[in-house]
Amino acid sequence: MRLAGAHTHVRRIWTVELRPQAGGPSLRCPHCTAPTPSLEASSARSAALAHLAHHARTDALPPHLRTCQCRERGCYWHPRHRGCAGPVLLALTRDRSGRTWRLADTCAACTAATSHTAIVPDTLCSPHPANTPARARRPQTDDEHRQRVRDMLTYLASALPSVTSPAARLLALQCVLRADRHGSVRLPAGLLRGMRLHRRPEAWQELAHGGWLDLPDPRATGLRVRLLDDAVLEQALSLRIRRRAAHWVLRPTPFAGPSAAAAERLTALVLAAYSTPSGPAPDLATIARLCGHSPQQTGELLDRLVARRTLSAWHHHRDTDEVRWQPTPPAPGSPGAAHRPAR
Numbered sequence: 001m002r003l004a005g006a007h008t009h010v011r012r013i014w015t016v017e018l019r020p021q022a023g024g025p026s027l028r029c030p031h032c033t034a035p036t037p038s039l040e041a042s043s044a045r046s047a048a049l050a051h052l053a054h055h056a057r058t059d060a061l062p063p064h065l066r067t068c069q070c071r072e073r074g075c076y077w078h079p080r081h082r083g084c085a086g087p088v089l090l091a092l093t094r095d096r097s098g099r100t101w102r103l104a105d106t107c108a109a110c111t112a113a114t115s116h117t118a119i120v121p122d123t124l125c126s127p128h129p130a131n132t133p134a135r136a137r138r139p140q141t142d143d144e145h146r147q148r149v150r151d152m153l154t155y156l157a158s159a160l161p162s163v164t165s166p167a168a169r170l171l172a173l174q175c176v177l178r179a180d181r182h183g184s185v186r187l188p189a190g191l192l193r194g195m196r197l198h199r200r201p202e203a204w205q206e207l208a209h210g211g212w213l214d215l216p217d218p219r220a221t222g223l224r225v226r227l228l229d230d231a232v233l234e235q236a237l238s239l240r241i242r243r244r245a246a247h248w249v250l251r252p253t254p255f256a257g258p259s260a261a262a263a264e265r266l267t268a269l270v271l272a273a274y275s276t277p278s279g280p281a282p283d284l285a286t287i288a289r290l291c292g293h294s295p296q297q298t299g300e301l302l303d304r305l306v307a308r309r310t311l312s313a314w315h316h317h318r319d320t321d322e323v324r325w326q327p328t329p330p331a332p333g334s335p336g337a338a339h340r341p342a343r
């Protein structure tokens, strides 16, 4: 893969380079003349993303003017595919060495065809958050929660190391949705018990080892952690709106089901986040990426959700890679029996 250089005068492509040096890598941006002070090696990835997101916010364009920058460069970022298709997304790509990072407007088809690429949610890069007090006060719909959770799972899939366990991903999701402006998060003991993730130091260690947060004090009642992820701190959405989404995650309709292993709960959560009547069905590669699994493991987890009667069926359309599923209808008279979206 080649990355577009600083000499290209295309508006919606930004690159930064992480230069190794004594005391931690420094970040070089061709748009910004002053080099940044050296970074902690472990947080370099999030620093690169935060810097690129800052440029995307500053150089905002109305959605109808955004075009696939990959196509405009002749589509040489990826092997040949059937052509541009789908919405224009913000795609984050690192080169093979992990030193150069690129953020660019790229169509869904080109994004999927480019290696080492993750989608960055627009909420991280949008200049005008729709954060009016009236909006923060009114009740949020299930579909709004779903959008938020999809955005954050998408973001975490690019920000966390690919080997991060499902338990650590579920904790990280609660952290990004509950973090204040300074990156501080308090997770009450009752919440962690409800998530069946209390006394799981190894999951916190994973997140700390990836340089994503400061390890919590295990002796404290409840947990207070500090996120080290710069991109998360610049979230556009208000804490009040994000906290409600964090609540929704604990009982994600239509899959607020019985207890299960963290891997199954994360898979059910991803399906719940895509259970919108109007949106397109996700493909198996997307579900797998958000869960941190291979597509084959994801298929096995979907089978387990059927065995558990969370789903009555699921189907993988091999030609499009789309996944469709059917939640198990609730027993008559049980809460939620009135409406269960199928997809």
Ligand SMILES: [Zn+2]
Pocket (backbone or CB within 6 Å): 029, 030, 031, 032, 051, 055
């Ligand atoms: Zn810059």
Ligand SMILES: [Zn+2]
Pocket (backbone or CB within 6 Å): 070, 071, 074, 075, 076, 077, 078, 110
């Ligand atoms: Zn392309």
Ligand SMILES: [Zn+2]
Pocket (backbone or CB within 6 Å): 068, 070, 071, 083, 084, 085, 106, 107, 108, 109, 110, 111
């Ligand atoms: Zn394209």
